[in-house]
Amino acid sequence: MKNILRGIKAYAKALPLISTLKLWKYFAIPILISLVIAVVIGALAYNLSDNIGFYISKIWRWQWGKETFTAISNFLGGAIIIVFGFMLYKHIVMALSAPFMSPVSEKIEAYLTNKEVHSYRNTSFTQQLWRGIRINIRNLVKEILFTIPILLLGFIPVIGIISTVLLFLIQAYYAGFGNMDYTLERHFDYKESISFVKKNKGLAIGNGIVFMLFLLIPVLGVLLVLPFSVTAATTKTVALLKKGKGNELTNI
Numbered sequence: 001m002k003n004i005l006r007g008i009k010a011y012a013k014a015l016p017l018i019s020t021l022k023l024w025k026y027f028a029i030p031i032l033i034s035l036v037i038a039v040v041i042g043a044l045a046y047n048l049s050d051n052i053g054f055y056i057s058k059i060w061r062w063q064w065g066k067e068t069f070t071a072i073s074n075f076l077g078g079a080i081i082i083v084f085g086f087m088l089y090k091h092i093v094m095a096l097s098a099p100f101m102s103p104v105s106e107k108i109e110a111y112l113t114n115k116e117v118h119s120y121r122n123t124s125f126t127q128q129l130w131r132g133i134r135i136n137i138r139n140l141v142k143e144i145l146f147t148i149p150i151l152l153l154g155f156i157p158v159i160g161i162i163s164t165v166l167l168f169l170i171q172a173y174y175a176g177f178g179n180m181d182y183t184l185e186r187h188f189d190y191k192e193s194i195s196f197v198k199k200n201k202g203l204a205i206g207n208g209i210v211f212m213l214f215l216l217i218p219v220l221g222v223l224l225v226l227p228f229s230v231t232a233a234t235t236k237t238v239a240l241l242k243k244g245k246g247n248e249l250t251n252i
Helices: 002-021 024-057 066-112 123-152 159-184 190-199 202-214 220-242
Strands: none
Touching: 002 066, 002 202, 002 220, 024 066, 024 123, 066 123, 066 159, 066 220, 123 159, 123 190, 159 190, 159 202, 159 220, 190 202, 202 220
16 A cells, blocks of 8 residues: 555656656647547447447347346447546557657656666667567456456446446556556566566655556646656656565566
8 A cells, every 4th residue: 555655656756857857749749649649549438338239239149138238238239448548548549659658768767866877788779669568468467357357246236336447447557557557567577577567566656656557647647647747657666666565576
């Protein structure tokens, strides 16, 4: 819980740090990517939600209770679209933004540590993009595997409320994971980074909670979510690395 709160509180220092380092110009392309992906996924979600509800309602072959089941199916179709829409949005955006976010993270780290950080892992644009795609595909698959059974549990009374909270926390964890990796890619290889985030999952969840809440703000949330979340994640990840906790890696 302490790490979750630290991850959330880090956002308070994000705006002053962005202004101090004059980072807004570096966020132009990631913001554009975020906006385009949000519009595309939003349009797909709008067009597919009724279709998914229709196909789910086909499962019920009896006339009695047909209207009730259809209403439930439409609701379920909308829920599925929302959950998977958020998942696809964040992983696509974070993967494509990796080559632009990594240099931003590097500038923040150099400022916080008072030294250049090129000496750790000097990666190219292509390597950063591939790393982002690889991490986010891995996280997307994992998230889907967790999400499907939790969605099914949502039909059980009482447990359904718990499943909503679990879905939100899982989405938050993988959002925070992606934001932390922009810093970790300079210090660790693929497997080591996964171990680092597992060890510090509270920080990832805290960062991701605010990330997900940003997306609930119409338009403005999509524009600001990356600048604030990446800056907040970088400050806390760098703090952990400075304390040497990054060397205490767990097994995959």
